Amino acid sequence: MIPTVSVAEIAQYEGQEVKVHGWVTHKTGKGKLLFLRIREGSGFIQAVIFRPNVGDERFAKAKSLTQESSVILVGKVKKDQRAPGIPGGYEIDVSDIEVLQIAEPFPIAPKAHGVDFLLDQRHLWLRSRRQWAILRIRATVIREIRNWLDDNGFVLMDTPILTPSAAEGTTTLFETDFHGTPAYLTQSGQLYNEANIFVFGKVYCFGPTFRAEKSKTRRHLQEFWMVEPEIAFASLEDLLEIEEQFVSHVVQSVLQKHPQELELIERDVNKLESVVPPFPRISYDEAVRMLHAGGFPDFAWGGDFGAPHETYLTEQFDRPVFVHHFPTEAKAFYMEPEPERPEVCRSADLLAPEGYGEIIGGSERMSDPEKLLAAIRKHNLPEEAYDWYLDLRRYGSVPHGGFGLGVERTLAWICGLPHVRETIPYPRLLDRFYP
């Protein structure tokens, strides 16, 4: 019985006869010698077919294979430095071939293509090595997010995707129908997690988030994944320490587990190796002063940063940087104002280096019921919709805080990608949701 093996573990089978099943990604050759490169799932491997070894019939069959044809190969595993692939260095000296299907001409050739074309072919584009590498790193990022939180006392709480809240601008929410009542796809599980901390202390939710904004930029998706930890009794200072440990763990784990993928996508890993605590902390006031001195003399205190501002600020540091104490007016209603200086709030964003911008937004939450009610009224929010939220401040209210980390922006930064559209298998962009 010949074992069917995964390419990732091919080194264990050196000298043995094995079966490898997969898809043909490249075919080249030289007369009686034919080279196939096979994508198997766990990796890529070269197969060598030599006509005198396999006979004319099998050789002709191999020669008829087209890009993306599906095959089962039988052959001996040989070590050879010349063999390309991932992990590479090994090849299959083929003795027999079973052709499952000769693929029709594949639209995506091994060459440069335009974005429009590739996004229309996303279901096929995923088969390219680059997408394979990015999405494997994505899986690790998600796993390490969970691992770190699970290992540090956080309890997973799944918050609803269908929500009743018509709260603020419904224009940014996707509306759907809940048996005759308008319902909205979630923008955040935070408010629910503020309830959950009273049971578990430290919780997180992790799921898809939906934004119907007409945003058409390299860092916006209509549907993206966000992890939102929420912690009872946490101050802003506690949050920042948690965040820098958390983000560093994710980055260092990717470095450790995916050197080959990072090399394939040509990521400069030096820029990730420096991502260790502590991260620099600057106040919003300091950030504004830096902008004024750094070529943005007109930036007015009180506004949110635009993309060029974030890029400038992050270029001043070799690791992510916290900007804390944003103007209260510019932030959400539930953020706790600084007691001595209520025009700023106990909030902090984490900006990723190299111009990748905000990957975390977080804050201490208002814990006083009177102040929270006043804030809801000041923002013209429907009081009745927040009745349950105010309950949380009536029954054993405690200081608490939390943050949300966007998976795709984080992954775009870790992988050094110019656009978030490659960080999720099927991106939902403005006016584009096929396939």
Next chain:
RNA sequence: UCCUCGGUAGCUCAAUUGGCAGAGCGGUCGGCUGUUAACCGAUUGGUUGUAGGUUCGAGUCCUACCCGAGGAGCCA
């Protein structure tokens, strides 16, 4: 919603002042015993985004529209 750029073969692009619509890749056929997006030879391939207009003649100029990209606004 606004600004800028773009749409020509399956893909990536070229086409001079308005004057015969082309190349590379891919596909097909043939050749080659170490290829790495191989190479060599042959061959296949077109409603120039859509509709209208100007002109002897439009890929090229004009008008409207459609689609896409980058950015802005927006983005608890």
